[in-house]
Amino acid sequence: MAGGRRTMKALVLAGGTGSRLRPITHTSAKQLVPVANKPVLFYGLEAIRDCGIRDVGIIVGETAAEVRAAVGDGSRFGLSVTYIPQAEPLGLAHCVLIARDYLADDDFLMYLGDNFVIAGIRSFVDDFRARRPDAQILLTKVADPTQFGVAELNAAGRVTGVAEKPSRPKSDLALVGVYMFTPLVHEAVRTLRPSHRGELEITDAVQVLIREHADVSSHVITGYWKDTGRVEDMLECNRMVLENIEPRLRGTADDDSEIVGRVDVAEDVVITRSRLVGPLTIGPGAVVTDSYVGPFTSIGPGCRLEGTEIEYSIVMDRSSIRGVPGIRDSLIGKDVEVSPAAFAPRAHQLIVGDHSRVRLNR
Structure with missing residues (x-):
């Protein structure tokens, strides 16, 4: 306990490969692509600090060296950072599984490192601290819920079901990629089997908690949120930050x-x-x-x-x-x-990496 409150940690996921941002992510971690000249990951770390959380575990994968070099020990953000290696990306719930020793029996915030929540997450964390449900998920309304994890709520705002990218969504409320958990989630994670994607899905863990009649609550944001997985998303986030x-x-x-x-x-x-x-x-x-x-x-x-x-x-x-x-x-x-081509004929010379997209005026 500190200041009358339970100890809380954060688990930040920064191990993804960023396939939708290639070729940029062939040589750079997707969480370090800059928005208004600051890496996306840094916005998340600052939001976590602003919630009063100091201990942060960062899940790292093949770009671990770059993430470590950028974040260091976390002191520049007012944080104490511990790095947790993930040999291969086996799902969000797998991150919780391998972080078990670090998380111990503390409540924790789980934050996807390429998420961008422009208004921060303080009200979400404060809401959890005030009520301390078994789990709490951050939601926002989206136009196409088939592209996201989707939650179904009852009239009281309690979560009655979650599904990962459903073909027939039961609501337009998408999981933003920010979660609060008590240690009860560890029992749920241990029961999981890989999904059809070969991953341990955090939505499956939440569904286990719901099935076991745990208290799973929700917090809906109306401000700007974006998963920065695509070039278009990065540019939109850049515009939103530059507005201010x-x-x-x-x-x-x-x-x-x-x-x-x-x-x-x-x-x-x-x-x-x-x-x-x-x-x-x-x-x-x-x-x-x-x-x-x-x-x-x-x-x-x-x-x-x-x-x-x-x-x-x-x-x-x-x-x-x-x-x-x-x-x-x-x-x-x-x-x-x-630079422009050095010769006069109307032609384009392209040296382009894998999975690139090039648009040229005719």
Whole structure:
């Protein structure tokens, strides 16, 4: 006990492969892809800290080294982080199973590391602390519930059933990927068998609790939430965060440059003969020359833009774009070079990784 409250931990899942974000995730953890120049995972860790939770176990997989390098011991977030390796992605409930020793007999918050809840989760956690049901799930209404885990509620808001991506959903309430559990969940997890996907499903564990007449409650959010598993989702999250940025100019802009609207320019940025129209953010050490950077764009640290037009896009660390107009709705990874072809014929030269998508104007 601390301050009259039960000890609570958090279990953050950061071991997924991010297949829907390839080729970015061939070389980068999906939880570390930036939104407004901050990794998605960091928003979750900050939300957990803001709930008063300090002890966090992070499930890591094949991108463990990168996640460890980014998060460290957690002290930069006011957290104490323990890493829990998962040899292969065998499901959300499998994460609970392998974290059993770490979680001990404490209540815990389970948080998917690629989730984005713009208003945070404090009210959700406070609700659990006040009532302490056996389990509590975070829900939101969605247009197409067949793509999510779906919950069915009774009139009192108690969960009467859950199903993973049902073909005939019984409600439009999707599981957001944030859960609260008491130690009772460990008994449910031990009884599970792999689903048709070959995974131990957390929805199956919740269903076991319901079947055993445990108290499974729900908390419905009406604010913005997104599973950042696809490029379109990342760009939308980027737009949502940039809507609320504060204008700051810590770098330098010459007299021939124009800055319009909410523009956040980090230290050591040099802007020359360019037009910036916010909301947008530019990371430390970037150089922008003879370019237009339009709304809802994040330019990462150390990037170089020259003779370029770009908007509604994310450009990650140290990438270079020279002499390319009309870039829009794009996600550009780290250390990328984008430039026009050196020859006159109307043609496209493409060097593209596995599972990529390329859209070209005819």
